[in-house]
Each structure stands twice: as C-alpha cells, then as structure tokens.
Amino acid sequence: MLTQMLHVHNSMGGFGLSLLCRISSFPSTRTCCLHQRVITGFQARYQSSIPGPRYSHYGRGVGPALSQQLQDLSGAEQRRLEKLYKGLIAGQRASLAESITLVETQHPRKKELAQVLLQRVLAYRREQEHCNGGKPVSFRVGLSGPPGAGKSSFIEVVGKMLTGRGHKVSVLAVDPSSCTTGGSLMGDKTRMTELSRDMNAFIRPSPTSGTLGGVTRTTNEAIVLCEGAGYDIVLVETVGVGQSEFAVADMVDMFVLLIPPAGGDELQGIKRGIIERADLVVVTKSDGDLVVPARRIQTEYTSALKLLRRQSKSWNPKVVRASSHSGEGIAEVWAKMESYRDAMLSSGELQGRRRAQQKIWMWSLIQENVLDHFQNHPNVREVLPRLEERVTKGAISPGLAADLLLKAFSSSS
Numbered sequence: 001m002l003t004q005m006l007h008v009h010n011s012m013g014g015f016g017l018s019l020l021c022r023i024s025s026f027p028s029t030r031t032c033c034l035h036q037r038v039i040t041g042f043q044a045r046y047q048s049s050i051p052g053p054r055y056s057h058y059g060r061g062v063g064p065a066l067s068q069q070l071q072d073l074s075g076a077e078q079r080r081l082e083k084l085y086k087g088l089i090a091g092q093r094a095s096l097a098e099s100i101t102l103v104e105t106q107h108p109r110k111k112e113l114a115q116v117l118l119q120r121v122l123a124y125r126r127e128q129e130h131c132n133g134g135k136p137v138s139f140r141v142g143l144s145g146p147p148g149a150g151k152s153s154f155i156e157v158v159g160k161m162l163t164g165r166g167h168k169v170s171v172l173a174v175d176p177s178s179c180t181t182g183g184s185l186m187g188d189k190t191r192m193t194e195l196s197r198d199m200n201a202f203i204r205p206s207p208t209s210g211t212l213g214g215v216t217r218t219t220n221e222a223i224v225l226c227e228g229a230g231y232d233i234v235l236v237e238t239v240g241v242g243q244s245e246f247a248v249a250d251m252v253d254m255f256v257l258l259i260p261p262a263g264g265d266e267l268q269g270i271k272r273g274i275i276e277r278a279d280l281v282v283v284t285k286s287d288g289d290l291v292v293p294a295r296r297i298q299t300e301y302t303s304a305l306k307l308l309r310r311q312s313k314s315w316n317p318k319v320v321r322a323s324s325h326s327g328e329g330i331a332e333v334w335a336k337m338e339s340y341r342d343a344m345l346s347s348g349e350l351q352g353r354r355r356a357q358q359k360i361w362m363w364s365l366i367q368e369n370v371l372d373h374f375q376n377h378p379n380v381r382e383v384l385p386r387l388e389e390r391v392t393k394g395a396i397s398p399g400l401a402a403d404l405l406l407k408a409f410s411s412s413s
C-alpha cells in the first residue's frame with residue numbers, strides 16, 4: 001500500500017488553497033502488469049472491498065496558522081470522490097467529463113477536492129508507469145496552427161485512424177480567445193463530428209473563461225485525468241494566436257505545427273519562436289491544386305528548420321505534407337510521430353522533457369499566483385495608481401517605482 005502525503009499550501013499568506021491530506025492508493029506492482037482492462041476491472045472490484053481512502057486531519061505539528069485552515073472531507077465528499085475515481089479508472093466517459101469539470105471549477109472547496117482526486121489519479125498513473133518499465137503510458141501531442149490551417153479536419157482523420165487501430169484518443173483544446181471573448185476562435189462551430197461520436201474518443205472543448213494561465217493549468221490537469229481513464233493518446237489542440245501555443249508546447253511530448261499551403265500574408269502570423277519549438281511541421285491540404293504550393297511550403301520550411309538550433313539529440317524536426325480530404329500522407333505523418341516517440345523514449349529524452357515540464361509549470365503557477373497576490377495586496381493597491389502615474393509622466397524611474405511597490409508589499413508581512 002502506497003501512502004502519500006499531499007501538502008498543498010500557500011506560504012505567501014493565505015491565498016490559493018491549503019490542504020493537507022493523506023491518500024491511500026492500492027494497485028500492487030504485480031496486478032498492474034496485467035492488461036489494462038484486466039487491471040481496471042480488478043481494481044474496481046478490489047477497491048470496493050477495502051476501506052475507502054482516508055483523508056485525515058494532519059493539522060498537528062504543522063503550525064497553528066496552517067492547521068486551522070486544514071479541513072477534513074465530509075462523508076458526502078469522500079463518497080463523491082470515490083465514485084468519480086472508480087468511474088474514471090474504469091474508463092467511464094461521464095466520470096472523466098465530471099472530473100475535468102471539477103478541476104476547472106473556481107469554487108475554492110471544489111478546487112481542493114479536485115486536487116485530492118488528481119493526487120490519487122497521479123498515484124495510479126505512477127504505478128502503471130512503474131509496470132511499463134518507467135516509461136510513460138501515454139503519448140501527448142500538441143497541435144497548433146493558424147486559424148483555418150485544417151487542425152480539426154486533421155485531428156478528425158488521424159483520430160479516427162488511431163481509434164481504428166485500437167487506441168483510445170482524447171482531444172483537449174486550449175482556446176486563447178476563451179480568456180477574452182468566451183472562446184470564439186475554436187468554439188463557434190461543430191468540430192470533429194465523426195470523432196465525437198466515436199466511443200474510443202473523448203473530445204473536450206476549451207474552458208470558456210479564465211486567464212490563459214488558468215486555462216492551461218486545467219488542461220495540464222485534464223491530461224492527467226484522461227491518462228487515468230485509459231486514453232493512451234492525448235492530443236492538445238490550440239490555435240496559433242497569442243501565447244497559448246508556447247504553453248501547449250510546454251505540456252506535451254511532441255509539438256506539431258500545422259501550416260496551410262498559403263504564402264505571404266497568410267503565413268505572417270506564424271511566429272519564428274514557435275517554429276523553433278516544432279518537432280514536426282505538417283503542410284496541410286496537400287491535394288488537388290494545392291499540391292504545388294504545399295510542396296513549395298515544404299521546401300521552404302525544410303530549409304528554414306535546418307538553420308534553427310536543434311532541440312533534441314535524438315530527433316531532427318521534419319516537414320511532411322498531408323491531406324485530410326484525400327487521406328494522403330496521414331498514415332505517414334503518424335508513422336513519423338511514432339518514430340519520434342520511439343527515438344525520444346529510447347534515449348530517455350521524452351521522460352526528461354516531462355520532468356522538466358513539471359518544474360516549468362510549478363514556476364509558472366507560482367509566478368501567476370504571486371503576481372496576483374502582489375497586485376491585490378492592500379498596501380500595493382493604495383500606492384499603485386500614484387506610482388504608475390509618476391512613472392508614465394517620467395517623474396520617477398520604473399526601477400524606483402518597482403522598489404517602492406515591493407517595499408510596500410513586504411512591509412506588511
């Protein structure tokens with residue numbers, strides 16, 4: 001029996017969540033070496049015969065301020081989490097959808113529950129990885145490209161091909177416009193109609209509100225939940241606008257850029273920085289009259305990639321062409337993705353990338369929370385408008401204003 005201590009608290013003084021709980025997780029090493037479906041069935045039965053996880057009050061010994069904030073889960077909360085967890089690892093789509101809704105919530109108590117559930121799913125996934133020789137049990141692919149590049153058509157065709165080969169595919173979306181306009185870039189049309197009817201696929205649209213940091217955090221957590229539910233391929237789609245594609249590149253094993261066979265102005269929006277992050281560039285719509293421009297774009301990008309610094313020792317980024325309409329090149333694109341995964345897994349780079357990403361996300365969340373805390377601090381709010389005005393008028397330097405604000409912030413603590 002594996003016992004975990006989860007201690008999530010905010011040492012900056014009362015913002016964010018504070019939770020200390022203990023989670024018992026159960027799959028034995030031997031059982032998890034069985035086939036996935038057997039494991040799930042076994043666990044569902046095994047778990048029902050053992051007492052549920054204990055979420056105890058570990059307030060003693062952690063200091064009066066924190067211990068006061070710690071709360072036990074009520075019986076109803078325990079039962080809800082237990083039901084969600086069981087349903088999730090049994091691969092029930094309704095439980096997965098409900099679990100993702102839980103991690104997306106803004107409600108403080110539900111946020112805490114979501115963290116308890118996540119820790120449990122993480123423990124389950126670690127056991128599975130352990131049985132898989134320490135290798136990840138899923139492949140996470142980020143797909144980005146300008147609006148209209150053919151992303152959803154591509155995901156639909158690749159997704160269908162993969163479910164046809166026995167994979168379970170989940171598709172998560174990060175829509176940068178969700179943070180400003182309620183999701184108009186990706187959410188205003190029915191996307192991937194066939195894939196959404198496929199029982200081995202799970203499609204989740206982007207959360208419709210929140211900051212980019214918030215949306216990307218919940219996407220990171222949704223990835224974990226999808227993997228817990230047995231989805232071995234997780235596709236994360238975003239549109240190449242704003243910073244969302246960099247955020248997605250930081251949460252996946254492989255980052256794929258989709259480029260339409262257009263030139264000039266239409267490609268202006270593609271940032272050089274994001275081309276550097278691409279492990280694979282797919283020139284889309286390579287059919288009919290578009291084959292010639294698609295070939296030209298392929299040559300241009302192949303030359304451009306040669307000039308960029310290599311991201312990996314075991315993989316050279318490639319440029320391929322495909323058509324979701326004719327199906328040409330689709331199987332080849334997937335074959336390239338598999339070669340990438342195999343090369344990165346055998347060199348250990350993929351595992352290293354995942355470890356590095358955990359740290360990136362921890363710091364990015366800290367930055368977001370600390371900034372939020374700083375901006376909402378009463379002392380800072382009091383002096384901020386005047387200092388901002390003086391800086392913009394050139395009366396004081398930005399450096400001095402920053403020093404004064406930081407002093408105001410720290411003088412209270």
Ligand SMILES: Nc1nc2c(ncn2[C@@H]2O[C@H](COP(=O)(O)OP(=O)(O)OP(=O)(O)O)[C@@H](O)[C@H]2O)c(=O)[nH]1
Pocket residue numbers: 145146147148149150151152153154185186239284285286287290322323324325326
């Ligand atoms: N000729 C051709 N057209 C395609 C292909 N794939 C997509 N299209 C067309 O390109 C347009 C945009 O395709 P989508 O798949 O919706 O593109 P998207 O990148 O998801 O678009 P956004 O959701 O706006 O970001 C549609 O009119 C598609 O029919 C293809 O392989 N060949």
